[in-house]
Amino acid sequence: MDKKVIIEMRGIEKIYPxxxxxxxxxxxxxxxxxxxxxxGENGAGKTTLMRILYGEIKPTKGIIRIRGRVVRxxxxxxxxxxxIGMVYQHFSLVPSLTVLENLYLSLLPMRRKITSRxxxxxxxxxxxxxxxKIPYNDYVDDLxxxxxxxxxxxxILMRGAKILILDEPTSVLNPLxxxxxxxxxxxxxxDGYTIIYITHKLREVMExxxxxxxxxxxxxxxxxxxxxxxxxxxxxxxxxxxxLELTKRSGVNRSYDKNIVLEVKDVWVKDHRxxxxxxxxxxxxxxxxxxGIAGVQGNxxxxxxxxxxxxxxxxxxxxxxxxxxxxxxxPIERYRMGLSYIPDSRSVGLVYGMNLxxxxxxxxxxEYTNKLGLINWGKVKLDxxxxxxxxxxxxxxxxxxxxxxxxxxxxxxxxARELSKKPDLLIVSEPTHGLDIASxxxxxxxxxxxxxxxxxxxxxxxxLDEIFELSDRIAVINEGKIxxxxxxxELTSEKLGLLMGGLHG
Amino acid sequence: xxxxxxxxxxxxxxxxxxxxxxxxxxESAIALLLAFLVDTLFLLSLGYDxxxxxxxxxxxxxxxxxxxxxxxxxxxxxIATGLAFSIPMLVxxxxxxxxxxxxxxxxxxxIISYVTxxxxxxxxxxxxxxxxxxxxxxxxxxxxxxxxxxxxxxxNWIMYYLVAYIITSYIYDPYAPYQSRPAPxxxxxxxxxxxxxxxxxxxxxYIVLYYTAxxxxxxxxxxxxxxxxxxxxxPSREIIYSMIIGGGLAGFGGSLIxxxxxxxxxxxxxxxxxxxxFLGIGIGLLGRNxxxxxxxxxxxxxGLVIGGENVERLTGVAPEIVDVxxxxxxxxxxxxxxxxxxxxxxxxx
Numbered sequence: 095m096d097k098k099v100i101i102e103m104r105g106i107e108k109i110y111p112x113x114x115x116x117x118x119x120x121x122x123x124x125x126x127x128x129x130x131x132x133x134g135e136n137g138a139g140k141t142t143l144m145r146i147l148y149g150e151i152k153p154t155k156g157i158i159r160i161r162g163r164v165v166r167x168x169x170x171x172x173x174x175x176x177x178i179g180m181v182y183q184h185f186s187l188v189p190s191l192t193v194l195e196n197l198y199l200s201l202l203p204m205r206r207k208i209t210s211r212x213x214x215x216x217x218x219x220x221x222x223x224x225x226x227k228i229p230y231n232d233y234v235d236d237l238x239x240x241x242x243x244x245x246x247x248x249x250i251l252m253r254g255a256k257i258l259i260l261d262e263p264t265s266v267l268n269p270l271x272x273x274x275x276x277x278x279x280x281x282x283x284x285d286g287y288t289i290i291y292i293t294h295k296l297r298e299v300m301e302x303x304x305x306x307x308x309x310x311x312x313x314x315x316x317x318x319x320x321x322x323x324x325x326x327x328x329x330x331x332x333x334x335x336x337x338l339e340l341t342k343r344s345g346v347n348r349s350y351d352k353n354i355v356l357e358v359k360d361v362w363v364k365d366h367r368x369x370x371x372x373x374x375x376x377x378x379x380x381x382x383x384x385x386g387i388a389g390v391q392g393n394x395x396x397x398x399x400x401x402x403x404x405x406x407x408x409x410x411x412x413x414x415x416x417x418x419x420x421x422x423x424x425p426i427e428r429y430r431m432g433l434s435y436i437p438d439s440r441s442v443g444l445v446y447g448m449n450l451x452x453x454x455x456x457x458x459x460x461e462y463t464n465k466l467g468l469i470n471w472g473k474v475k476l477d478x479x480x481x482x483x484x485x486x487x488x489x490x491x492x493x494x495x496x497x498x499x500x501x502x503x504x505x506x507x508x509x510a511r512e513l514s515k516k517p518d519l520l521i522v523s524e525p526t527h528g529l530d531i532a533s534x535x536x537x538x539x540x541x542x543x544x545x546x547x548x549x550x551x552x553x554x555x556x557x558l559d560e561i562f563e564l565s566d567r568i569a570v571i572n573e574g575k576i577x578x579x580x581x582x583x584e585l586t587s588e589k590l591g592l593l594m595g596g597l598h599g
Numbered sequence: 600x601x602x603x604x605x606x607x608x609x610x611x612x613x614x615x616x617x618x619x620x621x622x623x624x625x626e627s628a629i630a631l632l633l634a635f636l637v638d639t640l641f642l643l644s645l646g647y648d649x650x651x652x653x654x655x656x657x658x659x660x661x662x663x664x665x666x667x668x669x670x671x672x673x674x675x676x677x678i679a680t681g682l683a684f685s686i687p688m689l690v691x692x693x694x695x696x697x698x699x700x701x702x703x704x705x706x707x708x709x710i711i712s713y714v715t716x717x718x719x720x721x722x723x724x725x726x727x728x729x730x731x732x733x734x735x736x737x738x739x740x741x742x743x744x745x746x747x748x749x750x751x752x753x754x755n756w757i758m759y760y761l762v763a764y765i766i767t768s769y770i771y772d773p774y775a776p777y778q779s780r781p782a783p784x785x786x787x788x789x790x791x792x793x794x795x796x797x798x799x800x801x802x803x804x805y806i807v808l809y810y811t812a813x814x815x816x817x818x819x820x821x822x823x824x825x826x827x828x829x830x831x832x833x834p835s836r837e838i839i840y841s842m843i844i845g846g847g848l849a850g851f852g853g854s855l856i857x858x859x860x861x862x863x864x865x866x867x868x869x870x871x872x873x874x875x876x877f878l879g880i881g882i883g884l885l886g887r888n889x890x891x892x893x894x895x896x897x898x899x900x901x902g903l904v905i906g907g908e909n910v911e912r913l914t915g916v917a918p919e920i921v922d923v924x925x926x927x928x929x930x931x932x933x934x935x936x937x938x939x940x941x942x943x944x945x946x947x948x
Contacts, residue, residue, distance in 0.1 A: 424833075442823075
C-alpha cells in the first residue's frame with residue numbers, strides 16, 4: 095500500500111451527556127482511493143464515529159486530519175466543503191418531490207443561482223459511473239429503493255464529495271440490487287473516490303472492501319487487509335472473548351402434525367390510498383412448523399402481518415384461525431384465541447417512555463388484573479424477573495425506560511412477553527433486524543425452541559440467511575402476492591433472489 | 600440466584616425513585632432562585648428599591664402559607680381543575696374547557712343544593728354537569744373531527760354568559776339582585792372538608808392511573824398511539840373516558856366553590872369562579888400530569904395567590920405587578936420540563 099492517507103482520526107472519544115461511553119479513543123486511517131470497511135456489532139460505535147467525521151456530532155476528545163491538515167467541523171456543511179458525503183440508512187430525499195427537484199434542492203445552499211438545466215448537465219456527468227438513466231421527472235416515492243439509493247449517492251457526488259460514507263446500505267436492498275451496488279462502488283473506487291463502508295455483515299466486507307477496521311464497544315478491535323483475513327477471523331474480532339455460538343441448522347421438519355393452525359384464503363386488502371396492497375394471498379400454517387415469508391421490504395409483508403392480527407380490514411377473502419373464521423374479529427379477540435405478534439418496529443411493539451414493568455404487560459394485561467380492574471404489580475415483577483433471567487436481559491433496574499435498553503434487549507423483552515403467553519401461532523416480523531451476533535443467535539434459538547414445543551411461527555424476514563436457517567417451509571412474497579411456496583432444500587439463494595425480484599426462477 | 604437478582608433490581612428501583620425525587624426538587628429550587636433573580640431585576644427596572652422588593656418577597660412567600668384555612672379553600676378547586684387538564688393531556692387531548700366545565704358545575708351544584716339541601720348530592724350533580732360538557736367536546740372531536748380547543752373555548756364563553764344569565768334572572772337574591780341566593784346552610788361544607796374531598800379524589804385518580812387497567816391504557820395511548828393499536832386497545836373509547844373524567848373533575852371543582860366559600864353565592868361578575876379553570880392548565884403542567892404533583896402544585900400556587908393578595912394590601916404594589924411576579928415564578932418552574940421536551944425532540948445536540 096503506497097497510497098496516501100487521506101483521513102486520520104486520532105484518539106477519538108465520545109461520551110454522551112448521560113455518561114455513556116460511545117467511543118473510547120479510536121484511531122482510524124483511511125487511504126485515498128480505497129474501500130474501507132468499518133465492521134462491528136450494533137452499538138460498537140461505527141455510526142457514532144462516522145457522524146463525528148461528518149461533523150454531525152462533536153467528539154469529546156480527539157483530532158481529525160484530512161490530507162494532513164487538522165480540521166474542526168461545526169456541522170455537516172463543513173464536512174461537505176472538505177469533500178465528505180454521507181449516505182444514511184434512511185434516505186434524506188423528499189419523497190413527494192421529483193428526482194430533479196431533489197437534486198436541485200440539495201445543490202441550492204452551495205450555488206444560489208443554479209438553474210435546472212445546469213443541474214441536469216451536472217447529473218449527466220455521473221450517470222455513466224452510476225450506470226443509471228436518471229429519471230428526472232419521476233417522484234421519489236414511486237422509485238424502487240435501489241434507484242432511490244443511487245439518487246442519494248448521485249446527490250452527494252454532485253455536491254463534490256470525494257469521500258463517501260455509507261451506513262449499512264444493503265439493509266434495504268435485495269440480493270440483485272446489492273450486487274449492483276457493489277459493482278458501482280468498485281467503479282467509484284477505481285475512479286479515485288474513497289469509500290467508507292459501515293456494516294455488520296461479514297460477507298459484504300469480504301466481498302467488497304480493501305481494508306477493514308473492526309470496532310468493538312467503542313474501541314478498535316483490529317485492522318486488517320481484507321485479502322489477508324477470513325470471515326471467521328473477523329467474527330472473532332467482533333465478539334472477542336464472547337463465545338461464538340452459531341445456531342445449528344435444524345433439519346427440515348417434515349414430521350409435523352398435519353393440523354392446520356391458520357388458513358388464509360384469497361385475502362385482499364387496500365392501503366390508506368385505496369390501492370391494493372395484498373392481492374389474493376392464500377397461505378396455510380401447520381402445527382409445529384415455521385413458515386418463512388421471504389421478500390424485499392415493502393412488498394406487503396407489514397400489511398400481511400397487520401391483516402392477520404386484525405389491525406387492517408380485509409375486503410375480500412377469509413382468515414381462519416384454529417378452525418374459526420376470524421376475518422372480522424378485533425385484534426384483542428384474536429390475541430385471546432392464542433395469536434401473538436411481534437412487529438418489525440420495536441417502537442410499535444414497545445411503548446417508549448414507559449418502563450420495563452409497564453411494557454411487560456402491554457399485550458397481556460388481563461393476566462394481571464382482577465375483577466375490579468386492579469393491576470397486580472407484584473406478580474408482574476416476579477414474572478418479569480423470571481423472564482429477565484431466562485432471556486438474559488441486561489437492564490439496570492425494573493423501572494428503566496425501555497428506550498434506554500439496547501436493541502437486542504428490547505427485542506428480548508418483546509420475545510419474552512409474547513412467548514410467555516404460549517400462543518398457538520406467533521407472527522414475528524424481522525426478529526433480528528439490527529441486532530448483534532450474540533442477540534441474533536439467541537433470538538433464533540428461542541424461536542426454534544418454541545417451534546419444537548409444538549407451536550407454529552410465521553416468520554417474516556428480509557434476511558435470507560434467517561429464512562433459510564429457521565424455516566420448515568418458505569413462501570416468497572412479491573407485490574402483495576405469494577409467488578412461491580416450497581421447502582428450503584428446493585431453493586437456492588439465487589433462485590430465491592429472482593423470485594423476490596418478481597422473476598420466475 | 601433469583602433472590603439475588605430480585606434484591607439487586609429492587610434496590611436499584613428504590614434508588615431510581617429517590618434520585619428522581621431529589622433531582623426534581625433540586626431543579627425546582629434552582630428554577631425558583633432564577634425566578635427571584637428575574638423578578639428582582641424586573642422590580643428594580645420599575646424603580647422599586649431593594650428594601651421594598653424584599654418586603655414584597657417576604658409577604659408573598661410567608662403570609663401565603665400561614666393561614667391554613669384559606670390555603671385549603673384556595674387550593675381545593677385548583678387540585679380539581681389541574682387534574683381536569685392533566686387527565687385528557689395524558690391521551691393527547693388539550694382540555695382548555697376546564698373553565699366552562701367549572702362554571703356549569705358550580706351553577707348546577709348551587710341549584711341542586713336549594714332542592715336537596717345535601718352537599719354530597721350537589722357535588723355529584725355538579726360533577727356530572729361538568730362531565731357532560733366534557734363529553735360534548737370530545738364526541739365532536741372523535742366522531743366529527745372538531746378541534747377540541749376551538750369548541751372548548753367557545754363553550755367557555757357560552758357557559759360564562761349562561762351562568763350569569765341564570766343567576767340574575769332566575770335564582771337571584773331579592774335583597775342583592777346582582778348575586779344568587781346563598782346555598783342553604785345544611786348543604787355547605789367547611790374548608791378542611793373541601794380539601795379532604797379534593798385530595799381524596801386526586802389520590803383515587805392516582806390509583807386509577809397507575810394501578811388499574813383503564814389507567815394503564817390511558818397512559819399507553821398518550822405515549823404511543825401505534826403501540827396502543829397494536830396491543831388491541833380501542834383508543835377512541837379511552838379518549839372519551841379521559842375527557843368525561845376531566846370534565847367531571849372540573850365540575851367537581853366548580854361545585855366546591857358555592858358550597859364551601861363564604862358567602863356561598865355566585866355573583867354576576869363571576870369573580871369567585873373566573874380563572875380557576877385556566878390556572879388549572881398551569882397547575883397540571885407544574886404537577887407534571889401526576890395527581891400527587893398536582894396536589895403539591897396547587898398548594899404552592901394557592902399560597903402565591905394568597906400572598907399576592909396580601910402584597911397588594913400591605914405594600915400597595917399594583918395587582919398587575921404581583922401577577923407578573925407570580926407569572927415569572929410559574930414559568931421558571933415549568934422550564935426544566937420544557938427543556939427536557941426540547942432535548943427529546945433533538946433541538947440541542
